[in-house]
Amino acid sequence: MDVITTHINSDFDCLGAMVAAKRLYPEAEMVFAGAQERSLRDFFLKSAFYAHSFKRIRDIDLDAVTRLILVDVRQAERIGPFATVARRPGVELHIYDHHPLGEGDLRGALEHVEPVGATVTVLTHLFMERGIVPTPEEATLMMLGLYEDTGSLLFASTTVRDFQAAAYLREHGANLNLVADFLQQDLTTEQVSLLNELINTSTVLNISGIDVTLAHASVDRYVGDLAVLAHKLRDMENLAALIVAVRMEERIFVVGRSRLPEVPMGAVLAEFGGGGHAFAASATVRDLTLIQLLERLPTVLKRHVNPRWQARHLMSAPVKSIPSSADIGEVRRILTRYGFSALPVVADDGAVVGIITRQVAEKAAHHHLAEVSVREYMTGEFRTVTPDTPVEHLKELIVGENQRFVPVLEEGRMIGAITRTDLLRHLVSGVRSAPLVQQEAEPATHRGGLKARQVERLFRELLSPELQQILKDCGAVGEALDMPVYAVGGFVRDLLLRQENLDVDLVVEGNGIAFAEEFARRHPCRVRSHHKFGTAILIFPDGGKIDIASARMEYYLEPGALPTVEHSSIKLDLYRRDFTINTLAIALNGKRHGELLDFFGGQRDLREKVLRVLHNLSFVEDPTRVFRAIRFEQRLGFHLGAHTESLLKSAIQMGFMSRVSGARLFNELTIIFKEANPLPAVFRLAELGLLPCIHSALTLGERKRRLFEAASQAVLWYEFQHPKKVLQRWEVYFLCLISDLDYRAVPTIARRLDVPARFRELLRAQRGQAHRVIRQLARRLGRDQEPRPSELHRMLSGFSDEVLLYILARLSDERARQWVAHYITHLRHTSIHLDGHALKEMGFPPGPLYKKILSLLLAERLDGRIHSLEDEIALVQRRFGRPGAR
Known part of the structure; x- marks a missing residue:
């Protein structure tokens, strides 16, 4: 049995070529290997007469096929169940195609392959050579395929032989009205929506001097005629090279179109299991996610786009x-x-x-x-x-x-x-x-990154309408003052990572304070200025704040010193920052609103989740960047670049941390301890040998690791129990850090870190008292003697919430932990009815007796022996008599 077939998702070129091949093989059966594109399905619905000539796969005995005629395809993975037939010994394979030979393509006993615009052209010229005259219906079907694949003879892939074939088919009755009816169909609602998404996601890659546009989308159901949408997008934007990738259900459909010989789409998409010729190709991908495919495309393009200057x-x-x-x-x-x-x-x-x-x-x-x-x-x-x-x-x-x-x-x-x-x-x-050298489509600061419209879409998705308006207003004020204004730093970084960050920092190329004052004149807010540093803070009625700074550069007179600051441009301002991921900026002025500036590869490092310093002396000039590196690494789930980690370790080993002031070290530590989950950063500090830089005796053994983990659980428990209370969680973790230090070492570390006076008291007095209480509770456990509530209250009432949680974390026995937890949640809130005024009214003169009486009442109340005001009065009169009776 002879069978004529073509590739899955067949189009009009497939149909026309199959009809033409039927004239060469009159006894063969025409069978589609899989689904057809929507335009072809619509054609069969409106012209049911033509469908009668085709058989379904289930009506064919595949084992009986002895000759397989392939048209418009030569790849086994694109012919569905016929792939097994094509490779079966004894089956004769004939191939008619216009695509170039690719690696792994099928080879036939007979091949007619030409680099023309359509497979129909190959077969039409065989008709012309052999004197075969098509019927008007056959000529029309063949013309449909020829016009579709050559864009009505307008594509760059169209050859002289395509024109000759079209003339021959027209001469023999091809109905151009019918061709126009089926090739110029209106888009469906789904296609319009998909086209809009493709327009919004399109980005430009500059590969070897050539701009290649990438557009992508995801839809939950199949949308047909993706090639039609690719052509429309290409024509609307006048694109030289375009790749469209759309995830539909469980597959990704890729269509490539090129007007340039330097961008061979067939070779590019062959790497994704597809094929085609240099100017038009397609692929269906199942083993990659859309993100993986988009990440791989630039590498593939670099391999195949022909280089210019080398x-x-x-x-x-x-x-x-x-x-x-x-x-x-x-x-x-x-x-x-x-x-x-x-x-x-x-x-x-x-x-x-x-x-x-x-x-x-x-x-x-x-x-x-x-x-x-x-x-x-x-x-x-x-x-x-x-x-x-x-x-x-x-x-x-x-x-x-x-x-x-x-x-x-x-x-x-x-x-x-x-x-x-x-x-x-x-x-x-x-x-x-010179010839063939293209003008770049965008500056190097943006290449391969987000376009302004994509950044503005992030604004709409992640920022409140109020903040969006404030940023627009800032851009308008900057425009009026002829001062470029940029959003910078962590706000931009987290925006690109789609993480919430409402700490907005703006940099002005000019006088930042003058900008802030002009903004306040135009909008309801007030200004707090710092003339020494050229910075200001805009404070809004709802309490929101925006930091304003003048673009500046800084240099260090010696390692670890504070920087000397001078005014500069936005690029130099970004260059002074710590890591590449924090060097991104977004322009806010006028037409530039939403333009992303990336001078130092910040977007690349965000994609690769790597933390890199900008220059090799970064940790020498400001050793506190070591702490920030660890904090960002752990918070964002990134990793230090190999060279950055080497520089960091070198700075530690060479002792530069000792040159940093205690106050700056203490500030970096507390910032780490304020992280939502500081434990990974603390463990990383120990791994990199930073703890001895704080105090020579500081270590992080397994016992202290368990203490930090217990403290983390205690903090989460407390914040769940008291959601409205503000807990200084960093104090809990700092106490854990120095938990094993001798009491004589505490003053030393307090001096080294220039600890604030209030916290020094906590370290000196409360820490020692806490350790004594822990020992007392341990002795109670050893004697199996549970303390009375009044005893617990007496032990724990003098401590801050933070010290109480430290005590809770230090206790390893569950019973003792329950005692302390019971105090935190219930006992410490216990109160009595009587007070000094009531005692005075009862006739007791003011003096030390008041404290004795009130302490007794509270203890009896805690232990459950009295409950009411009457009980309290009776107890006082019983124990201390009636004052008038004395």
């Missing part, structure tokens, strides 16, 4: 280097002698192990580190390129990722280097106007 055209050679055994002083001498801005650091075997810049070397020497090995402050995390690397990738490294010096390696050996100067020389030498 590293070999820009690099300088030979390259001066510095051995890894050299110190910072030698680096400075080499840089000064040759006038270089950076040097590669090489190991004994010639391998490049790092890069050291003039800026880092000069700063290190300024901090008296000239004799330190270059390995300590070289950049160990850097990218290298090969001679074939396209120049656009170099631009991303040098401009987008701020890597000033890029080694060029061939088979692991450095053969040259490309510097920022080399790239600049290339860009201004006229090469940008």
Whole structure:
């Protein structure tokens, strides 16, 4: 039996090619391998006559097939159940297609494959060569396929042979009115909604100098004719290259279209199990999520988009280097002698192990580190390129990722280097106007990131209408004052992570205080200014606050010192920050509203969940960044970059933490202890050897780990029981941290950390009393003697809530924990009716007797021996007599 079939989700080119193949194989059965696109299904519904010529798969005995004729396909995974037939020994395979041969494609005993716009064209030319005359109905069906796959002969993939085939089919009766009726259908409501989502999610990747637009969406049910939507999106936006990926039910459907020979869509989508030709291709993906597919697409595109200018055209050679055994002083001498801005650091075997810049070397020497090995402050995390690397990738490294010096390696050996100067020389030498070099669609600060409309959508989704309006008003005031205004820092970071953060920080390129005062004149709020630092706070009627700062740069006169501040641009202001993920900014002015600035790869690091410092002396200049690194790492679930972790450990080992003031250390510790779950950060402090920097005797053994965990449970229990009370949870954790220190060490640590006076009292007096109570309760347990409520009250009544929770955490026995918990929840709220005024009215003169009487009454009340006012009066009269009777 002969069978003619095509790929699943077949279109009009499949239909026309199958009808044409039927003329070449009159005895063959025409069978669709799977579903058809909606336009083809609609065609069969309106023209039921044509459907009679096709058989269903269930009506075919697959074991009886001896010859399989494939049209518009040559991939086994795209022909459904016929894949088994195609590979069965003894089955003769004939292939008619217009797609290029891909890896793993089926090979036929007979093949007619041409690089034309449609498979119908291949078969039409066979008709012309063999003198086969199609009927008007056949010509119409073939013309439908030809017009669909060539965009009515307008696609860039259209060839002269397609025009010739169209002329031949028109000559033999192809009905163009019928063709137009079925190819120009209105979109359904579902398709319009899907198209709108594709428009909103479209982003531009610049690959090897070419803009490729990616659009994606997710829908819960199948929506047909995705290729039609891709064409509409491409035509609406006048796109040169487009990839559309839509998750429908359990599969992802991908359609690629390209007008450029440099973007071979067939090869790109072949990596996802699809296929097609260079200008149009598709794929159906089952083994990836939509996010995974979108993350993989840029890598695949970089592999297949043909590069323009390459590293070999820009690099300088030979390259001066510095051995890894050299110190910072030698680096400075080499840089000064040759006038270089950076040097590669090489190991004994010639391998490049790092890069050291003039800026880092000069700063290190300024901090008296000239004799330190270059390995300590070289950049160990850097990218290298090969001679074939396209120049656009170099631009991303040098401009987008701020890597000033890029080694060029061939088979692991450095053969040259490309510097920022080399790239600049290339860009201004006229090469940008050379043939095939495209103008960039967006600045390097945005490449591959969110567009303004996407940021504005995040505003709408995550911010209250009131805050959205305030940010717009800030942009309007900045516009009026000709001052660019940006949202910066953690607010932007958490916005991109879709986490709530209402601590809004704004940076103004100009006078931040003048901006704040002008804003307050126009809107209902007041200003608190700090002229020394050029900062201000906008305070709104509902209590909300926004911090305003002037864009500034800062430098450090010595390690651990507070920075010296000068006004600067937004880029330099962001460069002074601690980590790349905190360097993102969003413009608020006018037409730039929602524009995301990313000079230092912050978006990339957010995606990769990695924490990186901006420069190699970051932990030297401000060692408290070590604590912030740990805090962000644990709070966000990120990890330290390998080079960043190496710099952090080096700063600790070289003793820079000792140069930080106690107050700053204490502040960083309390911020960590105020985290929703500080335990991972505390354990990480111990892992990195930071606890001895606070006090030499501080450790974190298993016992103390259990104490922290018990304290965490106690804090959660307390906050659940008392949701309206404000608990200083950091005090509980600080007491846990120093729980095993000798009482003589407490004053030392208090002085080292410059602990505030109120907290010193807690450490000095309440901590010691708490330990005595813990011992008393332990003795009660040993004697199996439960304390009376009045005894518990006497032991615990002098402690703050925080110390009580510390005591609760220190107790390992469940009975003792219940005693303390009972005091916290019930006993400490017990009160009596009588007071000093009542005793005076009863005739008792004021004096020490009052305290004795009231203490007795409270103890009797706690122990359940009295209950009412009458009981209290009777007890007083019984124990102390009637004053008038004395």
